[in-house]
Amino acid sequence: MRPPTTSVRSRKQPGRILLAMAGSCGLAVASLTAVTPAAHSAPAPAAWAAAEAPLAYVANYSDDTVSVIDTATETVTSTFPVGDGPKGLAASPDGGRLYVSNGNAGTVSVVDTATGTVIATVPVTGSPNGIAVTPDGSRAYVVTSGNSRLTVIDTAANTVTTTIAVGSAPQQVAVSPDGARAYVTNYNDRSVSVVDTATNTVTGTIDVRGFPQGVAFTPDSGRAYVTRPYSNSVVAINTATNAVSANIPLTDRPYGVTASPDGTRVYVSRHWGATVATIATATNTVSATALAGNTPGEVAVTPDGGHVYATNGNSATVSVIDTATGTTNAIPVGVTPADVVIAERPTADLGVALTATPRPGLLNGRIDYTVTLTNHGPRTLASAAVTVGLPSPTGSTSPDCALTTGTATCTATGLAPGASTTRQITVPVGILSLGTPYTVTATRTTSAPTDPNPANDRASRTCTATTGLIISCS
Template identity: 30%
Template sequence: MVDPAARRAFVACSRDNAVAAVDLDRCAVVWRAEVGREPIPVVLDPPTRRLFTADARSDTVTVLDADTGGRVAQLRVGSYPAGLGHDVARRRVFTGDTASGTVTAVDADSLEVVGTVRAQLGAGSVAVDAGTGRAYCVNFMSASLTVFDSGTLRPLGRIPVHDGPCKAVLAPDGRTLYVTESLPGTVARVALPGGRVVGRSPAERAPVGLHASDDGRWLYVCNRGAGTVGVHDARTGGEQHRITVGNGPGDCAVDPATGRLLVSNAGSGTLTVVDRPWMPGGRPAAAHPAEGRPLPGFSLPDAFTGRVRTSREWAEKKYVIDFFASW
């Protein structure tokens, strides 16, 4: 979870029962707070500056002050909450309760449980379309998505998908829902509002986490079984390249200020930061016009002797030029 305004990222440390706040500019941990057992996802509610974690093995949601890490509350929800969803407009935070097959709705302001939705076994990640008020909960063990109204909590239907759906993410335009299907190793594209699967693209082993870029161009797919992130073209569905990260990458997010991809690696307890993740190997999208051409001749005065040196002196030799800024 990225907070671009405060220049922080928040990471659930499942094996340590904690949440860490990371300074995005310094890449340093600024605070660490204990929560319930096995926190999996984290969501930030900007109006209240509160963090919500789903603590799977405690059957709780822990609420923290996003600026200090201080505990605000801890709420009892369904059994084994392994996913979260957030509707800022309707002031709701949702937990997908895996073992009980329910979605618990929490009022983001009063911090009270306001109702539940009957989902299916393996309920987890919840994606919310703020424009329509429709919410989509993945059901890992039931190979489906439960659709419900995020305001009234009224069930609206069910969308079948392939086995092991782990995370659902909306495209920025709200017309497509992307779903990682971890067991067959695919990413499904679901057309909205009809809820029909219109295509799939192969991913590497056990895709679980997922992030859609703000411009709708890229999907970043965390392949937990391979230690990689696949970069998929959201328009065509094809994987363009893969990025090697840490062990067991669980989820990812993009810092909108820098374009860097942040990947939380559950297996190695690390956060991988990737610069320009949409480019294979971090190379520029287009070569510079001078790339591959002979070095043009130039001359510069020697900083120590004042003698003018020319590039001809090093012709056919290997050399390093250090352009040093004195400030």
């Protein structure tokens, strides 16, 4: 079975389980009339600073790759290989890891986003499909459509810890922002399974009918929205009661769904309409429609709410929709883009501090310099180098920095977020010109991953030695 597309541009199709049904399956819930103006009513976001803008990752099903899009420039900056038939994507909260479900390979690729390399491959049986990561990043939940299970991966060990029986032909999974539950859409059962993430057990089943596909929670975890492509509608679920609270008509096969960061809007791709609709959550009515590419599928929204990204399966593009104006930009990616996730840029902000301590002595006066390196996160600092300009080309010593003529190079590796480390350099006063002020500056020269904040990359101290016994530093 294949997705309801009218053309095939690639050698293979994402393994969605969508059955062509005549008519629609309704719910006995009052629905609301929708209007579709051309532009969205979202506020215009502030412009991203290049070093702060998140990245969008796109799973290209037929290319077996993931494209990386810089959301500041809306360009593809790199592409890296993963497993056979990538269908689902999820990112760790800090953006450091990407989890890719490879439907044809029966695996999940774990990617270090700083390098774009697969660092682990987790076997997952049953045709993995949708995937989600818990808010604390400790677990990944993977839908396996072939055996009607939800597989739980321990992200610290990158191993499967358990599998949970859900409904027939599950498609997508979403973990609530409060981390308390996961919702799984069961296509053949026309239901949603409610999973308690504390016990990894199914605690309820919600009858939504209409062959549910996509699912997304509002940021307060109070509601979940589920698309029903063959009923041409979206249902809202009250998560306190696990009951359907609204049925929102939406033509052209609503498919992927995501909620805005402020919870006021839900964005839904219309698979056969080449559009993305905006639902106002206050009224559960369609408030806007924007153009997308051919057969838009999964959707994601930037953290500032300013742009929605939609994968266009038969266009080999991703549509970027400005939520303030409703205008659309198309970004070429790989063949058959199947999923998209937007994540924090993998960065580690290294702060450099420098102290200078006078050590007076009649014959051995000196100045002890301490370089302090602090990782302000959010990622672990893989490596960094700080260069210190010394006041004299010779005579200085250091137990932990490399010395060359007039320069000390201090390095650090594997520095955790919030952690600090120090390096020591000693300059004898006897080699200085007495009475002359000398300024020593420590400067970050390299680091990985990217440092987003140059403001704290340098520190200086000025010292003057009148004699070996009189040394002052500021």
